[in-house]
Amino acid sequence: MDPPAELFAALREAVGAPYLRTDPDIVAAHVIDWTTRFRGSTPAVVAPATVDEVAGVLRACNEQRVAVVPQGGNTGLVGGSVPLHGEVVLDLRRLDAIEPVDARAGQVTAQAGVTIARLQAQARAAGWQYGVDLASRDVATVGGTIATNAGGVHVLRYGPTRRQIVGVEAVLADGRVVRRLEGLEKDNTGYDLAGLVCGSEGTLAVVTAARLRLVPAQAFTVVALLAFAGIDDALDAVGELRRTVNGVQALEFFLRDGLALVCDRLGIPPPFRVAHAAYVLVEVGEQTDPTAPLAGAVARLTAVTDVAVSTDTASARALWSYRERLAEAINLEGAPHKLDVALPSETLATFVHEVPGQIAAVAPGARVWLFGHAGDGNVHVNVTNVAPDDERVTGAVLRLVAAMHGSISAEHGIGTAKRRYLQLVRSADEIATYRAIKRAFDPMNILNPHVLLPDVDGARADVGEHPI
Numbered sequence: 001m002d003p004p005a006e007l008f009a010a011l012r013e014a015v016g017a018p019y020l021r022t023d024p025d026i027v028a029a030h031v032i033d034w035t036t037r038f039r040g041s042t043p044a045v046v047a048p049a050t051v052d053e054v055a056g057v058l059r060a061c062n063e064q065r066v067a068v069v070p071q072g073g074n075t076g077l078v079g080g081s082v083p084l085h086g087e088v089v090l091d092l093r094r095l096d097a098i099e100p101v102d103a104r105a106g107q108v109t110a111q112a113g114v115t116i117a118r119l120q121a122q123a124r125a126a127g128w129q130y131g132v133d134l135a136s137r138d139v140a141t142v143g144g145t146i147a148t149n150a151g152g153v154h155v156l157r158y159g160p161t162r163r164q165i166v167g168v169e170a171v172l173a174d175g176r177v178v179r180r181l182e183g184l185e186k187d188n189t190g191y192d193l194a195g196l197v198c199g200s201e202g203t204l205a206v207v208t209a210a211r212l213r214l215v216p217a218q219a220f221t222v223v224a225l226l227a228f229a230g231i232d233d234a235l236d237a238v239g240e241l242r243r244t245v246n247g248v249q250a251l252e253f254f255l256r257d258g259l260a261l262v263c264d265r266l267g268i269p270p271p272f273r274v275a276h277a278a279y280v281l282v283e284v285g286e287q288t289d290p291t292a293p294l295a296g297a298v299a300r301l302t303a304v305t306d307v308a309v310s311t312d313t314a315s316a317r318a319l320w321s322y323r324e325r326l327a328e329a330i331n332l333e334g335a336p337h338k339l340d341v342a343l344p345s346e347t348l349a350t351f352v353h354e355v356p357g358q359i360a361a362v363a364p365g366a367r368v369w370l371f372g373h374a375g376d377g378n379v380h381v382n383v384t385n386v387a388p389d390d391e392r393v394t395g396a397v398l399r400l401v402a403a404m405h406g407s408i409s410a411e412h413g414i415g416t417a418k419r420r421y422l423q424l425v426r427s428a429d430e431i432a433t434y435r436a437i438k439r440a441f442d443p444m445n446i447l448n449p450h451v452l453l454p455d456v457d458g459a460r461a462d463v464g465e466h467p468i
Contacts (some may be wrong), residue, residue: 007064011046011088014056019047019094030071030089031082035198037388038079038416042089049094049207051169051177058206059175067446070202070449072112072144075136077338080201080416080451081144081219087448092143095208101126106214107166107183107423112143112207119212128214131158133171135324144208149199151411152284156242157249158215161198167211168194170186173442176373182401183211196437200219201413202448204441218247218285222294223316227276227306231352232256234278237301238374239345241282244297247290250283251375252323255352258330258369262322265329271322272306280374281323283316305420326371330382333367337393339381341401342410359383362392378410400422414452422454 004430011020021027022044031040048054063066067087074081083089095111096121102108104126116130116137123130134140134152146168151160158164158392170193176277197205228234231253238251245326256275263270267432284290291309298307306434310316329334343351356368369382383393394417398408402424414422434453438445 004064004066007066008044010060010064010152011044011057014060015046015048016051019049020283021045021047027089030074030091031330032076033079033082034075035077035331035335035338037337038084040082040084042083043086044093047091047094051171054090054092054095054171054206054208055175055177058171058173061088062174062444062446065444065446067388067449069448070143070147070206072141072147073115073136073139074128075140075144076148076415077340077412078409078417080148080413081447084416085450086379089451090206092206092208093141095143100121101128101214102183105128105183105185106216107211107342108214109167109181109183109209109211110142111209112141112146113140116140116142117143123214124217127217129217131164131215135327136264140457142210142212143269146198146210147200147202147323148411148413151373151376153250153252153373155373155411156251156377157247157285158224162195163349164213165194165198165210166213168197169209170197170205170206170207172205173444173447177208178205181209181386188215201411201415201452203438203452204447206447216287218249219287220289220291221283221285221316222289222311223281223283223319224294224298225271225322226280226282226298226304227272227310228278228280228303229276229305231278231286232349233303234280235345235349235374237280237303240301241280241297242375245282245284245290245294247284247286248282248375249285250281250373252281252372253374254279254323254326254371255369258326258371259322261333261369262329266325267331268321268325271308271319273462274306274381276305279322281319283320311356323371326369327380327382330369330384333384335388336369337381337383337386337388337390338393338412339383339397339409340412341379341381341397341406341408342377343379343401343404343406346375347404348374348379349408351352351379351400352407355381355400357391358396362396363390368391376410377406394418395421401425416451418452419452419454420454 093113096113372379
């Protein structure tokens with residue numbers, strides 16, 4: 001059903017005619033996700049530049065009961081930021097202001113459209129750094145990472161996005177603005193709305209700005225790539241490095257087939273003369289040079305079969321490329337099923353061993369690529385040679401995760417792809433509580449109504465009337 005004509009008039013008034021976009025060539029980039037697996041449609045992309053304009057857009061959509069999908073860099077992997085049911089897209093990238101770093105507090109205020117790379121640069125210029133880093137930093141935005149509580153490669157040391165937030169500005173579904181950007185480290189005056197909105201996938205409010213905690217910039221950073229004969233040895237080494245090396249801020253793992261794919265598809269020379277079964281990339285940052293302590297710790301790891309250590313920034317980036325460019329290489333194999341999950345440390349190795357067999361049982365022609373953040377138990381399960389709408393793989397992987405007491409979403413959210421599986425890891429009472437929170441924030445159910453919460457008794461939950 002087409003949205004009412006008066007809505008377009010209200011949206012033009014809110015943002016200006018040039019920023020109500022309906023041209024198919026402009027809209028095309030907003031209706032497909034990064035994996036190319038999820039494709040939708042929209043009657044319009046609205047691009048506000050201020051919090052007042054965002055409020056005007058939401059007020060108009062709420063009055064007309066028109067569903068809205070907030071969108072930042074659109075780097076999500078679970079279909080949570082694309083209009084799969086014809087929703088209006090709220091493009092937040094024009095909200096791109098960033099304030100000077102507060103050097104006394106170690107904080108900075110940034111609007112939702114600021115990219116993580118730009119935020120990092122602002123922090124570095126002032127002698128600080130931002131604790132969240134991820135491969136999509138040049139495109140991923142502050143608002144999007146808050147919506148999904150993004151983690152990235154430094155969760156082991158600094159925690160996910162939620163831990164960096166000391167205040168937010170957000171617009172509720174009816175256009176009201178809630179704002180708390182003072183950055184108080186101690187403020188025990190009620191519910192933590194910032195913490196609640198973070199990770200809500202745009203279903204409760206639209207974050208327009210955030211006050212973010214920074215961490216001291218490290219004077220020295222060393223990266224090493226370690227090779228092992230198997231994943232069990234690799235994960236044992238991860239635990240030992242966490243215990244014996246100060247300043248560990250990343251512990252990443254990948255396997256032989258993934259490294260071979262990166263080297264073959266992207267033309268990157270391999271790090272070692274021979275291939276190994278498993279690899280761990282470790283990054284250590286300190287105020288004094290950590291090379292010698294790291295070398296000593298690695299020397300005590302008897303299972304290590306090969307080692308490469310960075311000597312400068314360029315070589316560190318080269319070692320990181322084997323891990324960070326894996327997703328790029330996998331995408332060249334075709335639209336992948338990307339299943340971001342987390343396992344307890346005691347079952348992580350077992351999961352890595354068992355999940356390929358579980359996938360082969362339901363999709364014999366599939367190819368499985370495993371890598372992730374070993375230090376925090378986060379595995380990225382990528383499956384190619386499977387039709388985009390084939391749910392057998394998703395079900396097999398997520399049921400195995402649940403059986404091993406893991407999480408079906410470590411950092412990308414539930415989105416559309418996993419909403420039917422939420423009941424595997426959340427009780428009926430928990431999901432009912434989620435629904436009550438959603439109703440309190442968004443009574444008309446216009447904010448991203450088709451993500452996170454599963455349908456009620458197999459039927460579509462009540463959502464905005466148009467254009468659903």
